[in-house]
Amino acid sequence: xxxxxxxxxxxxxxxxxxxxxxxxVITFSGGRIDSSTLFxxxxxxxxxxxAVSLSLVVGFLGELSLGHAGFMCVGAYIGGKVAALLEPxxxxxxxxxxxxxxxxxxxxxxxxxxxSIPALRLRGDYLAIVTLAFGEIVKSLFQNTSDETFGGALxxxxxxxxxxxxxxxxxxxxxxTLAVVQNFIRSKHGRAVTAIRDNEIAARASxxxxxxxxxxxxxxxxxxxxxxxxxxxxxxxxxxxxxFGYNYSIEILVMVVLGGMGNINGAIIAATLITFLNTxxxxxLTGDLAxxxxxxxxxxxxxxxxxxxxxxxxxxxxxFNLGVLWRKLARHKSDPSVITDDAAKWDVVPTKIEMNxxxxxxxxxxxxxxxTGNGGDV
Numbered sequence: 001x002x003x004x005x006x007x008x009x010x011x012x013x014x015x016x017x018x019x020x021x022x023x024x025v026i027t028f029s030g031g032r033i034d035s036s037t038l039f040x041x042x043x044x045x046x047x048x049x050x051a052v053s054l055s056l057v058v059g060f061l062g063e064l065s066l067g068h069a070g071f072m073c074v075g076a077y078i079g080g081k082v083a084a085l086l087e088p089x090x091x092x093x094x095x096x097x098x099x100x101x102x103x104x105x106x107x108x109x110x111x112x113x114x115x116s117i118p119a120l121r122l123r124g125d126y127l128a129i130v131t132l133a134f135g136e137i138v139k140s141l142f143q144n145t146s147d148e149t150f151g152g153a154l155x156x157x158x159x160x161x162x163x164x165x166x167x168x169x170x171x172x173x174x175x176x177t178l179a180v181v182q183n184f185i186r187s188k189h190g191r192a193v194t195a196i197r198d199n200e201i202a203a204r205a206s207x208x209x210x211x212x213x214x215x216x217x218x219x220x221x222x223x224x225x226x227x228x229x230x231x232x233x234x235x236x237x238x239x240x241x242x243x244f245g246y247n248y249s250i251e252i253l254v255m256v257v258l259g260g261m262g263n264i265n266g267a268i269i270a271a272t273l274i275t276f277l278n279t280x281x282x283x284x285l286t287g288d289l290a291x292x293x294x295x296x297x298x299x300x301x302x303x304x305x306x307x308x309x310x311x312x313x314x315x316x317x318x319x320f321n322l323g324v325l326w327r328k329l330a331r332h333k334s335d336p337s338v339i340t341d342d343a344a345k346w347d348v349v350p351t352k353i354e355m356n357x358x359x360x361x362x363x364x365x366x367x368x369x370x371x372t373g374n375g376g377d378v
Contacts, residue, residue, distance in 0.1 A: 012178060012265050020171040027164055036283070038163050042235045044275045045170030046228045049177050051255040051271035052264060053224035056181055058253065059262035060190065061217045062197030064128040066249045067115065070135030071108045071222040073244035075229025077142050077150050079104025080158035080239050083230075092159040097169070101230050108226020109219050111138075116218035120211055135249055143241040155240035158233045170231055177224050182264060184220065193217055194262075258304060274301075 023041070026033060054068045079100040086096045115134050122130060142150050150156050161169070184190050192213050195203040204210050233239050255274055259266030277297060285292050307313060 012268060013175060016171060016174055016178070016268075020168060020175075023171075024168050027168070035163065038167055039235070040276070040279050041167040042163075042170050042231075043279060044272050045167065045174050046231050046235070047252075047255065047271040047275040048174050048268050049224055049228040049231070050252045051259065051267040052174075052177055052181055053221045053228070054252050055256045055259075055262065055264060055267045056184075056193075056217055057221045058256050059260075059267070060185055060193050060197060061214065063214075063217075064124060065131045065218075065221075066128045066246060066253065067131030067133075067135040068221075068225050068252050069244040069246070069249040070131075070138040071111060071225035072229035072232065072248075073135070073138050073142060073241060074111050075104035075108045075226025076233045076239045076244070077156055077229075077241075078107045079226070079230030080156050080233030081150060083159050083233065084157065087159045092161065096159070097161060097234060100234070101227055104230035104233075105223045105226040108229065109223040111226075112219040112222025113215060115222075116215050120214055132246055132249070135244065135246060139241045139244050151239075153241075155238040156233075157237065158239055160237050161234040166235060170235075173227060173231060177227075178264070180220070181224075185264075189213065189216065254301065258301070 023033070050068060050072065054065065057063050057065045082103045083092070083096050083100040086099060090096045090099075111134075115131065118130065142156075143153055145152055147154070185193070192203070192208045193216075195206070195208055196210055196213060200210060251274065255271045256267050258274070259268070259270035277300060281297055285296070
């Protein structure tokens with residue numbers, strides 16, 4: 001029997017897919033999109049991948065990780081170095097890009113396994129400290145390399161992918177990230193992960209392999225962070241370790257928290273909003289006004305957080321939000337005079353005995369039976 005199509009499960013694919021197709025048609029048909037908009041689209045795609053992948057650990061597994069920028073740093077440096085080595089032989093094309101993605105994401109996944117093994121026994125603040133330390137160690141290691149290996153303090157020079165088409169590739173990677181993460185969450189493995197988040201002791205008592213699923217969630221999250229790092233290296237001419245400090249990890253965490261814990265669509269919206277705000281504030285506030293950028297950014301975030309969590313605004317949020325608007329638009333009023341059939345099909349319901357046997361069981365009490373001991377079948 002075919003399952004009922006749930007539009008809510010695919011709305012993010014549809015929206016992102018439509019935007020990607022429209023922009024791709026504009027690009028391939030000779031239309032011109034200015035370079036600042038193209039760069040903004042690339043940054044938004046990278047932020048969405050980072051937010052969705054971190055949501056897997058923070059939102060669904062319930063663990064606080066502050067080292068996501070470290071995994072991204074690994075992917076950016078390793079993927080950028082691989083691309084720089086392959087460019088003289090293969091050129092700066094799709095093959096080089098794919099190989100760099102696989103290598104950068106794979107090394108980031110290995111780092112995710114390494115960091116998750118000692119972190120399995122830690123929770124809360126202790127886990128946050130370990131992951132934060134990992135990010136700072138990775139940043140320091142790449143910063144203190146030689147100029148011949150990873151560029152040292154000046155950074156690693158990487159090949160820049162064609163900016164006319166990189167944003168299309170970036171949003172295709174966003175769709176792949178959504179497909180993997182959402183299908184994982186809706187599978188039995190995802191239910192095991194959320195069970196660990198809700199109550200780890202009960203999950204362990206129920207037979208769930210807590211160690212396995214924590215490793216799986218950390219590894220999957222680190223892999224996509226590494227892929228975002230490779231995408232970052234192709235979006236910039238130079239990769240500098242200073243970009244991947246703890247402030248950037250906290251910014252990614254803010255995207256997840258602001259969008260709602262365990263809410264993929266919310267993480268996408270928050271990542272888009274925060275990236276747009278950062279980029280526009282950096283563009284508008286120049287010169288002496290540049291010092292106000294972080295102040296205004298922090299004030300805007302505070303206002304949004306208060307709006308999302310203030311008890312006094314609860315009734316307003318329940319009456320006016322996108323979910324309520326969508327339900328009003330999608331609601332179909334049913335005619336009470338039309339009686340619909342029950343969707344249940346008793347002929348296909350598996351039972352241990354036949355239905356006619358159930359209906360012929362002797363249920364007459366002993367005192368009502370006749371002298372022969374038979375009360376008759378019902």
